[in-house]
Structures are given as C-alpha cells and as structure tokens.
Amino acid sequence: MILRKSHRILVQGVTGKQGTFWTRAMIGYGAAVVGGVNPRKAGTVHLGLPVYASAAEAAREAPFDVALMFIPPAMAKDAAFDACEAGARLLVCLTEHIPAHDVMEMMAAGRANGTRIVGPNTAGLVTPGETFAGILPAFNPQVFRPGGIGVISRSGSLGTLLSLVLTQNGFGQSVVYGVGGDPIIGTTTREALEILDADARTEAVVICGEIGGSAEEDAADYAAGMAKPAVAFVAGRAAPPGKKMGHAGAIVSGGKGDYQSKRKALEAAGVAVADVPSDIPKLLSARLRAAA
Amino acid sequence: MNFEEHAAKALLKACGLPVPDGIVAGSPEAAADAARALGGPCVVKAQAPTGKRGKAGGIRLAGSPEEARAAAADILGMTIGGHRIERLLVEEQVPIAAEFYTAVLNDPASRGPVVLFSAMGGMEVEEMAAADPEAMRRIEVDVAAGLTAGQAAATLEGLDLNGQAGAVADLLAGLYASYRALDAELLEINPLALTGDGRIVCLDCKYTLDDASAARQAVAAQTGSPDPMTALEAEAHAAGLKYIELDGSVGVLANGAGLTMATMDAIEHFGGRPANFLEIGGEAYTKAETALTILLGNPSIRSLLVNFCGAFARTDVMAEGVVRAWQKLDPGIPVFFTIHGTGEDEAIALVERELGHRPFDLMDDAVRAAVGAAIGGAAQEAAP
Structure with missing residues (x-):
C-alpha cells in the first residue's frame, strides 16, 4: 500500500527524543497523526496528541491505519505484536539491530493479522506533498518534491541522496519507499516495485539497491515484464567481500550477493544501471523518452 | 559471529544433542x-x-x-x-554407517526458519547440490508454531535412513529447538552420522550467531570467534562505530551504510581508492569527533571526503563534531565536504566559517576534488 494523506498514523514510542522530533515534523508536514503510545505515560497529552498504554487501547479510542515504531530493539517484537493485533494495516518499523528471530516472529504476526510490515531498519515512507512516516527529511524541498518518479531504497541515506539528485534535476517523486537494510524485511524491493508499478501516479521507478542478499535479482525478475521504465543504482561495487558494510544485509559471502550478479540481472531485465548516483537523471530521461 | 567446532559442540551438548x-x-x-x-x-x-x-x-x-x-x-x-x-x-x-546433512537457517525469502535435510552428507553443500539438486529436502517452518513432529517426518519420507527415520526426526526437532535457543542465523550439522551400533551423532557443527542477538546470548557469545580486527577497527568497535580499514588513500566519512558505500564506489569511479568504510548514521551521528580521530589514525590517508545526506542524522550536529575534531587534530591533509538534508544550512555555514571553504553542492565535484588531492593529479573517469 502507498501511504496517503488520509491514512491515520499511530506513533509507538512517541514521547522519546526521536519520536518527539519526527512526530512534530510529520504533523508539520500534514501527516494525519492521531495519537501515540507509551505505557508509562498513558493518559497524558504529548505534542497535542493523546498518549495510550497500547496500540490495542488506541485502536478503541483513536482508530488508526498505520503504526510507526520508534522502539528500541529489545522491545520491538512486543510493540509489533501489539500493533498487528490491534489491526494496523501497515506497520513501519524503523528499529535497527532487532534480533533476527524476533523479526521472524514479527513477520508471522503480520501474516496472521493481515498487517503489511515495512522494515525493520527502514527510514520510512514519503509521499511528497502529502504525508510521511519515518525519519526522512520530507519537509526539505531541496530533497523531496512531488512528481512522477517512484524511489525504492534499502538505505535511508542513499534514498535521500537519490531523491536529492532527482529533485536537483527537475524530477519530483511520487513515493519514496524505504524497504530497510536488514536481511529479513516485511516488504521487499520486488514487492515495492509491484506496488509502484500499479500506482497510476508513478511514471518510472528508481531502484536503489546494495550488495548482499538477492533483493535486486528478485526485483529484476519482476522488472523484466514491466512496462514502466526502471533505472537502478547498486551500492557496494567497491566493498571487499566478507565484510558487513554497516547494514546487516549488506555483505558479499561465499560469492553470493555481489555487485556484478545484481547489475547483470537488472540489465538483463532492461533496467538501466548507473555507475554513480549522479548518472540516474540522464538514464531516466533516456528511458522516459524511449517509452514516450 | 562464527564459532569454532569445539565451542559449537559444547553449546549443542548443553542443548541435549548427541556429540562425540x-x-x-x-x-x-x-x-x-x-x-x-x-x-x-x-x-x-x-x-x-x-x-x-x-x-x-x-x-x-x-x-x-x-x-x-x-x-x-x-x-x-x-x-x-x-x-x-x-x-x-x-x-x-565414531564407527560410521551412514552420513547425512542437516541445517536450520533464517530464510529471507519465506521470512522464517527453514530446515534442510539430505541423506547424502559429508561433503560440501555446493557439491551435494551439483551431484543431485533434488536430494535436498526443504521445509519452511512457521516460527510461531515451531517445527512439528509431522513436518519432520514428512521431510524424511521416502529416504533410506537405515531404519532410523524416527530417531532422525527426533534429532531434527532437537536441532530446531537448539537453533531457537541459540538465536542462530545458521546451525548446520555435516555430517550427521548413523553409527554401526545404532546411535545418531553430530560429527561436525557450524553455528553462526545473529549479531543482533549477541547481547541476550552473552554466555554463548563469549565462546565465539569474532572477526579479526585491526587496532583501529577494534577502537571503533569499542566506540560503537562501524569502521572497516581499506587499502586506499581517500578517507571517507559519511552517514548511513548505503551512502557510505556509494561514496566509496564514486571514489573508485573517479580513479581513486577509499581508505576506509566509516559511517556515523543512525544513533552514531553524535560521534563525529571520535569517528574522525579513528579515521585519521590510518597513515595512508592523503585526503578526506565528508559526505553527509542527513535524514535522521542531523548534518549540523555531525558537521560540528567534524569541525571541532579537525581544529583540534590539525591533520595537515585537504578535506572536501558535500552536505545535504536535515540541518544543512547550519552545517554549511559552520564549515564555511570555521574551515574557510564552502562545501560542494554536487557530490561528484567533491569526490573528484578529494581523489585529485589524494593521487596528486586530476581525477579520471574510470574506464568502463
């Protein structure tokens, strides 16, 4: 699903330092934040929002569509269970370093309750000009502008850079979809690509991948049959094998997940691959011209 | 984190699995x-x-x-x-009558655990796959329900297990329980042996602990084998920073793993070599001063490239740390900045005021300048 202005957002961990900073920014941008959760501060008001003991309580008092988690790793699983069981349609999990077995349990809870999970370890979702949920500077018009390009990124910082490069070259974005840098995530690059392919406002897609795993190869499988133009940048060409490049998911091990395999798969599927992020706009222009 | 065989087997034994x-x-x-x-x-x-x-x-x-x-x-x-x-x-x-292969691992495709079993054990997994791709049985486990006895039995159906299918199924259940108890990313037994006297024994064991679970597996983690680190990498690790020493001459300081990798890629694209991976994104964005001190400890650095594209990581906070450290350390090499995102106006003004030069608007221009300064000439477009 694509985050829209009408989607009501509940912020778990709203009273913390980062929860406060980003929730204030989201409200300022026009996001429909309906409340927050902190069991120790239930019944208080924070940033003008009611604070609830749990997502379950919030669901009764202030129905929401989307839960956004500012929750430390050790408590993330329980918060995710709470959100899924309370009926969240979408759960955006920003937390990095959640134990992998907890992540798998969160995914099972998402499946059981019909909740789509984005992340963990995502920077969130931006629908420029409408709303955002997460830790991306949606409010900075040098970086994000409304337009027709969908951006999918495993990395928040690189997704921000790609959006900046697009904006600097006159391309606004329909959606910026941070899928997250962990090996196990709720919405993969391929699934985000399917969502953007089905979105009428998205004319073309920029896939921002990185080494490790098979997300780009899987996305290439789908892109091969897609009518919309797609271009990509894959980070990690200069990374040595066997070293975790910051993200738990970004590692080339046993020859799997390397740069060349991803580039080859994407190019074979008709996705133009940029050597450096600054090449994206000209590749995109060429693809859009060819499609017109 | 990986474990030596003896450490992994001690953990298996404590979980009740049979080892020699x-x-x-x-x-x-x-x-x-x-x-x-x-x-x-x-x-x-x-x-x-x-x-x-x-x-x-x-x-x-x-x-x-x-x-x-x-x-x-x-x-x-x-x-x-x-x-x-x-x-x-x-x-x-151990007197071996038959050798099998089995493993439990985290599977990104099904977003849950997967159990693997093959009646052809004792060789490398790649060799097994090449010899007979059909021979590897694979079960996706619902992590909420656990591995059921029925699933384990179904996995083994039709295989020649010397009449020991029941005992092997019990072993799989025990292995899955151990995988859960140990927060394993991978728990692999190769070979799993049937002995001449009717026992089942785990002859070798590979255990990889999920790094994010190391804190709650503190006892097990103490017996693991952390990746070897250089002195600077160890210092960074202790400070909670992700730093990898490389063999190039352009120092890299960026926020976020993806941006840092992309910066290293751009350095190579324009004819240079990165001296390190170092990112101060996420919760580490307040540690710019420590990060820079570690980064400059690498004697092969000839220039420094600072690339901030702040989201969660506020560029004004990061730039303040860099400027403070730069003035204190006075490293005597050229530094090149490119700064965008959260807090950029304050960050750019600070760098201009304190260090006397304006950050580059375009990342490529900053990369070209840093590469040129490091290799003592103009940066080149890399040959395709």
Missing part, C-alpha cells in the same frame, strides 16, 4: 594426553571458524596417543582459510 566425546588440546603433549583419556582410536581436528579443514589437511585419524601427538605437531601452526591453527579438538572415532 572430545577434549580441546593446545599442544602435541596435550593431544596425546587427550587421546589417552578418550581411551581408543581418535580424530585430531584443527579448530578454526571456517569450513574445508579436512581438504586442507587439518583433520587426521590417530590410532594411539603417539599418533595423536604426531598429528597434532603437524596441524598446529598451519594456516587454514586465513586462520592460524592454535587449538585442536581430539575426539573419539
């Missing part, structure tokens, strides 16, 4: 004593957190304490997969 009797030895004398204590023919096995030890000559059979001593003298000091062998596992020899 064994003793760790650090010298030929100790190996001979271990063989004597085990009281029969034994195996002397090099200990290193890597596979292919047998092919490298790191595993030898010994019929007596004297043979164990000789084998130990040969194996100790060998280098296998980049690891110098300093310890041996001396184990009882």
Whole structure:
C-alpha cells in the first residue's frame, strides 16, 4: 500500500527524543497523526496528541491505519505484536539491530493479522506533498518534491541522496519507499516495485539497491515484464567481500550477493544501471523518452 | 559471529544433542594426553571458524596417543582459510554407517526458519547440490508454531535412513529447538552420522550467531570467534562505530551504510581508492569527533571526503563534531565536504566559517576534488 494523506498514523514510542522530533515534523508536514503510545505515560497529552498504554487501547479510542515504531530493539517484537493485533494495516518499523528471530516472529504476526510490515531498519515512507512516516527529511524541498518518479531504497541515506539528485534535476517523486537494510524485511524491493508499478501516479521507478542478499535479482525478475521504465543504482561495487558494510544485509559471502550478479540481472531485465548516483537523471530521461 | 567446532559442540551438548566425546588440546603433549583419556582410536581436528579443514589437511585419524601427538605437531601452526591453527579438538572415532546433512537457517525469502535435510552428507553443500539438486529436502517452518513432529517426518519420507527415520526426526526437532535457543542465523550439522551400533551423532557443527542477538546470548557469545580486527577497527568497535580499514588513500566519512558505500564506489569511479568504510548514521551521528580521530589514525590517508545526506542524522550536529575534531587534530591533509538534508544550512555555514571553504553542492565535484588531492593529479573517469 502507498501511504496517503488520509491514512491515520499511530506513533509507538512517541514521547522519546526521536519520536518527539519526527512526530512534530510529520504533523508539520500534514501527516494525519492521531495519537501515540507509551505505557508509562498513558493518559497524558504529548505534542497535542493523546498518549495510550497500547496500540490495542488506541485502536478503541483513536482508530488508526498505520503504526510507526520508534522502539528500541529489545522491545520491538512486543510493540509489533501489539500493533498487528490491534489491526494496523501497515506497520513501519524503523528499529535497527532487532534480533533476527524476533523479526521472524514479527513477520508471522503480520501474516496472521493481515498487517503489511515495512522494515525493520527502514527510514520510512514519503509521499511528497502529502504525508510521511519515518525519519526522512520530507519537509526539505531541496530533497523531496512531488512528481512522477517512484524511489525504492534499502538505505535511508542513499534514498535521500537519490531523491536529492532527482529533485536537483527537475524530477519530483511520487513515493519514496524505504524497504530497510536488514536481511529479513516485511516488504521487499520486488514487492515495492509491484506496488509502484500499479500506482497510476508513478511514471518510472528508481531502484536503489546494495550488495548482499538477492533483493535486486528478485526485483529484476519482476522488472523484466514491466512496462514502466526502471533505472537502478547498486551500492557496494567497491566493498571487499566478507565484510558487513554497516547494514546487516549488506555483505558479499561465499560469492553470493555481489555487485556484478545484481547489475547483470537488472540489465538483463532492461533496467538501466548507473555507475554513480549522479548518472540516474540522464538514464531516466533516456528511458522516459524511449517509452514516450 | 562464527564459532569454532569445539565451542559449537559444547553449546549443542548443553542443548541435549548427541556429540562425540572430545577434549580441546593446545599442544602435541596435550593431544596425546587427550587421546589417552578418550581411551581408543581418535580424530585430531584443527579448530578454526571456517569450513574445508579436512581438504586442507587439518583433520587426521590417530590410532594411539603417539599418533595423536604426531598429528597434532603437524596441524598446529598451519594456516587454514586465513586462520592460524592454535587449538585442536581430539575426539573419539565414531564407527560410521551412514552420513547425512542437516541445517536450520533464517530464510529471507519465506521470512522464517527453514530446515534442510539430505541423506547424502559429508561433503560440501555446493557439491551435494551439483551431484543431485533434488536430494535436498526443504521445509519452511512457521516460527510461531515451531517445527512439528509431522513436518519432520514428512521431510524424511521416502529416504533410506537405515531404519532410523524416527530417531532422525527426533534429532531434527532437537536441532530446531537448539537453533531457537541459540538465536542462530545458521546451525548446520555435516555430517550427521548413523553409527554401526545404532546411535545418531553430530560429527561436525557450524553455528553462526545473529549479531543482533549477541547481547541476550552473552554466555554463548563469549565462546565465539569474532572477526579479526585491526587496532583501529577494534577502537571503533569499542566506540560503537562501524569502521572497516581499506587499502586506499581517500578517507571517507559519511552517514548511513548505503551512502557510505556509494561514496566509496564514486571514489573508485573517479580513479581513486577509499581508505576506509566509516559511517556515523543512525544513533552514531553524535560521534563525529571520535569517528574522525579513528579515521585519521590510518597513515595512508592523503585526503578526506565528508559526505553527509542527513535524514535522521542531523548534518549540523555531525558537521560540528567534524569541525571541532579537525581544529583540534590539525591533520595537515585537504578535506572536501558535500552536505545535504536535515540541518544543512547550519552545517554549511559552520564549515564555511570555521574551515574557510564552502562545501560542494554536487557530490561528484567533491569526490573528484578529494581523489585529485589524494593521487596528486586530476581525477579520471574510470574506464568502463
């Protein structure tokens, strides 16, 4: 699903330092934040929002569509269970370093309750000009502008850079979809690509991948049959094998997940691959011209 | 984190899985004593957190304490997969009737655990796949329900297990429980042996602990083998920073793993070589000063490239740390900035005021300048 202005957002961990900073920014941008959760501060008001003991309580008092988690790793699983069981349609999990077995349990809870999970370890979702949920500077018009390009990124910082490069070259974005840098995530690059392919406002897609795993190869499988133009940048060409490049998911091990395999798969599927992020706009222009 | 075989087997044993009797030895004398204590023919096995030890000559059979001593003298000091062998596992020899393969691992595709089993064990997984791709049985497990007895039995249906299918199914259940109890990313038994006297024994074990679970697996983690680190990498690790020392001359300081990798890629694209991976994104964005101090400890750095594209990580906070550290350390190399995102106006103004130059608007221009300064000439477009 694509985050829209009408989607009501509940912020778990709203009273913390980062929860406060980003929730204030989201409200300022026009996001429909309906409340927050902190069991120790239930019944208080924070940033003008009611604070609830749990997502379950919030669901009764202030129905929401989307839960956004500012929750430390050790408590993330329980918060995710709470959100899924309370009926969240979408759960955006920003937390990095959640134990992998907890992540798998969160995914099972998402499946059981019909909740789509984005992340963990995502920077969130931006629908420029409408709303955002997460830790991306949606409010900075040098970086994000409304337009027709969908951006999918495993990395928040690189997704921000790609959006900046697009904006600097006159391309606004329909959606910026941070899928997250962990090996196990709720919405993969391929699934985000399917969502953007089905979105009428998205004319073309920029896939921002990185080494490790098979997300780009899987996305290439789908892109091969897609009518919309797609271009990509894959980070990690200069990374040595066997070293975790910051993200738990970004590692080339046993020859799997390397740069060349991803580039080859994407190019074979008709996705133009940029050597450096600054090449994206000209590749995109060429693809859009060819499609017109 | 990976584990040496003896450490992994001690953990399996504590979980109730059958492993051979064994003793760790650090010298030929100790190996001979271990063989004597085990009281029969034994195996002397090099200990290193890597596979292919047998092919490298790191595993030898010994019929007596004297043979164990000789084998130990040969194996100790060998280098296998980049690891110098300093310890041996001396184990009882098990009479093998059949060898199988089994593993439990985290599977990103199904977002849950997967159990693998093959009745052809004892060789490398790649060799097994090449020999018969159909031979590997695969079950996706619902992590909320756990591995059921029915699933384990169904996995083994139709396989020739010397009449021991029930016992093997029990072993799979035990292995899955151990995988859960140990927060394993991978728990692999290869080979799983059926003995001539009807026992099932885990002859080798590979255990990879999920790094994000190391805190709650503190006891197990103490027996693991952390990746070897350089002195600077160890310093960064202790400070909670992700730093990898590389062999180039352009220092890299960026926020976020993806942006840092993309910056390294751009340095290579324009003809330079990155000196490091170092990112101060996420919660580390307040640690710019510590980060810069570590980064500049690498003597091969000739120029520094600072690339901030702040989201969560506020560029004004990061730039303040960099400027403060730069003024304190006065490293005498050129530095090039490009700054965008959260807090950029304050960050750019600060760099301009304190260091006297304006950050580049375009990342490529900053990369070209840093590469040019490091290699003493103009940066080049890399050959395609």
